Amino acid sequence: GTQWGDEGKGKIVDLLARSHDATVRYNGGANAGHTVVVGGERFALHLIPSGILAKDTDAIIGNGVVVDPDVLLEEIDRLKERGVDCSRVILSDRAHVVLAHHKNEDRRRESALSAIEGGARIGTTGRGIGPCYAEKAQRGAAIRVADLLRPLVLRDRLTRARLLSPAASGLDIAAEADRLGKIGERLRPHIQDTTYLLHDMLGQGKRLLFEGANATLLDVDHGTYPFVTSSSTTALGIGPGTGVPARHIGRIVGVVKAYSTRVGGGPMPTEDAGKHGAQIRERGNEFGTTTGRPRRCGWLDLVAVKYGAMISGVTELAVMLLDVLAGFETLPVCTAYERRDGAKTDRFVPDADELSGVRPAYETLPGFGGEIRDVRRREDLPAAARRYLELIESFVGVPVRTVSVGPDRAQTIEC
Secondary structure: OOOOOOOOOHHHHHHHHHOOEEEEEOOOOEEEEEEEOOOOOEEOOOOOOOOHHHHEEEEEEOOOOEEEEHHHHHHHHHHHHOOOHHHEEEEEEOEEEEEHHEEEEEEEHHHHHHHHOOOOOOOOOOOOOEEEEHHHHHHHOOHHHHHOOOOOHHHHHHHHHHHHOOOOOOOOHHHHHHHHHHHHHHHHHEOOOOOOOOHHHHOOOEEEEEEEEHHHHHHOOOOOOOOOOOOOOEEEHHHHHHHOOHOOOOOOOEEOOOOOOOOOOOOOOOOOOOOOHHHHHHHOOOOOOOOEEOEEEEOHHHHHHHHHHHHHHHOOEEEEOOHHHHHOOEEEEEEEEEOOOOOEEOOOOHHHHHHHEEEEEEEEEEOOOOOOOOOOOOOOOOOOHHHHHHHHHHHHOOOEEEEOOOEEEEEEEEE
């Protein structure tokens, strides 16, 4: 994702997965929500890679993901009920486990930040992602997936968690160890050393598709800090999140929503809090897959997109939800920022305080009318829609190879 997430990555992964042997998640957790529509049927996925919906494609959850085992099992059960073969779900034994005290700590911190004058909350999903990553770095009480199959280790880690984490002070160690042990047995058929598995697949000439969660502007290092997530969300995160080095990565698809959205706190230069933002939200059904929260909406910010493409080394773009913009008389596109001192820049500002002080400078394009969901060739799009795509290409300096004109898998233009 080249923006703040929710760009439509799930659909792109679903489309690409059919020509790959495995799809691999490498970061994040159940805070991510990827939606795929196949034949009018909607699938909402949070942990399992979107490629699970492609027949015969393995869905691998890498070591860089933090896994809520309850959510994972619920997701597996729901997919099975809908006829999806979940024997293809493979879980890294080194992935860290999100527990109840992580979620409690997440909500406690957000509540405390909200009480600060001016409202300083980050706007997390409350899924325990940040506290789990923090415990991973602190090491003392962290639990990995492999530990779910080791009763003595599990009890030891839970004992440490109760000592070290105030959110776990009331933890019933025996009951929780028993519960997690049973979950581990259910997950046992899915657990593997995914690093060696992936390298074995590469050695056999198999094709891997890596699926990022969240997006560049939420990256813990390169995003609008501190209003970011807790993991490496760009293509740079593939190595540490899976054990696969950069030399194996060739094609990098940057997913671009045709307008801008953001969930949670933090600056968003092109946000439109008026009628246009509301129209985009309604037309695009811009409500969070994970939380149901209404997304903040606004016009396309190409300064941000170009930065996102640069950080990940994007080789091609996929422009999503172009159909949502049909019917607007004009389409403002941000191509520069005006700083507090009046100076203009076409460089993104990955610092929340600085970014909150910029004003967007727009290039206004004519809008396009009519229904485009049945269009399957770029040359058959309205002239104004083609011009919109051309501006994206010329500004970012990367070709648009895919255009989504509707939610369904079939409503796609391959350029």
